[in-house]
Amino acid sequence: MQLIESVLVLLVLVQLIFLFINKKEKQSLAFVGLGLLAFHFILGEGRWQMSFLYLIEVILIGIYLKRTKSSRWMRVIGCFFAVILTVASAILAYALPVFSLPSPTGSFNVGLEKLYIPVNSREETITENPSDKRELMVNVWYPTKDPTEVNSPYLPQVERVGFATKYGLPPAALNYLNKVETHHQRDAQPADGQFPVLIFSPGYYTPASGYLSIIEDLVSHGFIIFNIIHPHETMGIEYPDGRNVFFDMAFNEANSWGWNDDVSSAVNTLQSSNDNNEKRKATAQMAKTYGKDIVKRWAADMGSVIDRLTQLNSDPSFRLQGKLDLDRLATYGHSVGGSAAIEAAIFDERIKAAVNLDGAQWGSLIDTVLNKPAALISSSATYGQPDVNQYIFEKSLGKNFQNLVLRNSGHSNFSDIPFMIRVPQLNEAGSISPTIAAQNTTAFLNAFFKKYLLDETIDLDDWVDSNPYLMHRE
Template sequence: MRILEIALLVFVTILPFVKRQSIKKIPKRYLITSICVLMVLHLSVEGWRWQMIPAYLLVLILGWCLYKEYSFFNGGWIRKTIRGIALVLLLLFSWVLPYILPVFNFPRPTGKYNIGSQYIHLKSTQDEIMTSDLGDKRELMIKAWYPAILDNEKTEPYLNEGDRVSFAIKHGLPITIFNYLDLVKTHTYIKPSVAMGKFPVLIFSHGSYSQASGYYALIEEIVSHGYIVLNINHTYESTGTLFPDGEIKLFNSEYDRKQNNQEMAEMAWNALQNYNKATTPEEQFKTVHNLILNYYGAELTERYSNDISLVIDELKKWNTSTFLAHHLDITKIGVFGHSQGGAAAGQALLDDDRLKAGINVDGMQWGKMIDTIMTKPFALISSEWDDSHPNLNIQAYHNGSSSDFYNAKILNSGHSSFMDIPLMINLPFINEAGTISPNKAYEVTTKTVLQFFDLYLLDKHSDLLELGNKYPELELTEKK
């Protein structure tokens, strides 16, 4: 919570319990003036937000009581009890709502570059298979984050309209519920010029049915160290994609239901039951081989990988005729992603020779990786999964690699520790971010990502395994 919010809440929490005789010793105009000044300062400096509405209501009630010189707990015991319960409930909501849904701060980027962003609308000639309309072609929105030169540009608001509206629709919430995010300050500026020089390119792929650009904490830090990150919004796969004409294309739940159907559920159930009964690694592999190869996640992984290749197809053109012209080093292209996007990063390394290295951030590697040997530098960064969660990636990557392959685990983290969710929702049992500090999880993750790509795209000397000694939260090994 913000400083003036806390001050306001402390005031309205203490005041009702101060004895009437004590209050009478202070002229009421001083108390009323104090609470009015505090309220005005909060509204003008920090700005109002709906989470503070219970606190604002308490301010009005207590202000009226002060003006009328009326004791909040005046009357018989029944009246006092009712008012006491009402007060406790109001105070509970006054503290809990702004705490759970705070106006949060992103970690300050530590690199030497400022950060800018612009959107690119990619129109392909490939048929769109996720709609029933004949003639539909696959279209993507790409958010380009890049090292920038500033000239009085403003920072962009956190999450665009497509991300906000679609996230609200996903959870059945009022569309205006995320307006308070306008109060969140990012470190990304709106359409500044690209900094001088050429920069290596990292393509980022988000998780399925998630906010495509809900990864500011990670991406801002990476870009500040001299990378251009092309953040794909996989149309119909994210919560929503905002196009230049204002249309928002939402997650295609109908297509998802048809493909991720009862047959898929039974396949997963039977395979996992047999997996849990298996007594040797060889038996475990046999029980899940077909599942990893043919489960619906494998189709998603292929489709995401295809989108990544569509972006790479455009890089030469973008390097001559867009705001990124002459700033893309297309000889140094890496890929990383989270969850389903992480699986896509691994798949894309197999599918596209133009990619040099990649990182899967906490994604289950569905698809043909299980029958393949990785031949490029690769890292798997995982959260600390619960023991009841079967680690099928052991089977998916069982063939290993002919190149460098790293296995990293961030202790006490959860699946959303790599997203902005832990900052947005300040309750670990809801945000699925484990018990690790969100900022510590971001720090460890970005250090690992940066040192990996510095080594394999920029040929900078780096001993990745030393990070495990630097951060007790990180278990990092190299798989031979």
């Protein structure tokens, strides 16, 4: 909770105690509460999580100012429910906080540009209209020397609505995120020079912009990041003409990621067999079906973005004209986005390196070798699922491959979700601090990409061995 919210909680509890004490100070407490509430709302700090507390405080102010008398039993019953509602407000405020993002550690400030990329050469296979073409929106995060005078809001409204829908909340439930301070601004002047390019793909059914704890820091160290918003499969996307497209639940339920009897049989083998050869065959069987289509679709999106960048880099109307060092380009992503990052790197020679953040590597890697620098950072939580990556990546293990685990982490610790939702049963995070998880993930990505894109002399094995939160996977 914020400081003023904590003070309000304490004030309500004191006022409830004073209901049982004959003191002249009662009326003074009413004026204190009135002033504190007014100050709270004048600052624009009010939020729905504290609604129960506001209601109790208004009732108490009325009781004290009117000097209303009631029986002791009425006061006891009233206090009982007031305490319950106060605790409920405190829990809601804690579970859905106004959080602080880690401050970027690099020398650059961060700018944001929105980019619309229609891909007329590719059919949109998710919608029912056969004439629909793939349309991508991309957040372009880039280094700037402009001072960050007006911070951009956290998450665009369309992603907030999609997020609220996922968790069964009213559309306006996440408007309190306006109070979260970011470290970037729209339409800033790019910094001088060229910068290496990273193509980033988010997780499935996530807010695609909800990775600022990592993105802002990486950009501050001199990278340009193209953050793809995949239509129909992330929480929400807004096109320049005003159209909003949300996660397509009907498509998701109808396709089930390619689940069939063969996949079910493979899962049973992975969970029950002690024979590595049997598990290896089951993994190969599963990887060729389950999740394959989405991984290939998102990898193709990455390729489409790279195609467009080669045109934009010489376009005078593009804010970042000439700033993209396309000879130093890599992909990375989280969950399915991480799988797509590796998939794209297998077939696209323009991609020099790739990192998968806790994604099961469905797709083509099971049948081939990735002869490029790559890394897999897994969470330490398994959620009772079989470890398919140990078999999928085994052909690609080598001196340019880092197979790592982030200690005490969960699947969402590679995103902002643990900042946004503090309830472990909902956020799929581990016990590691969200800030520590983001800082150490970013530090590795920074070292990895500087080694393989900027040719800096960095011994990644030594780097990992000296890090208390990352470890090599056995």
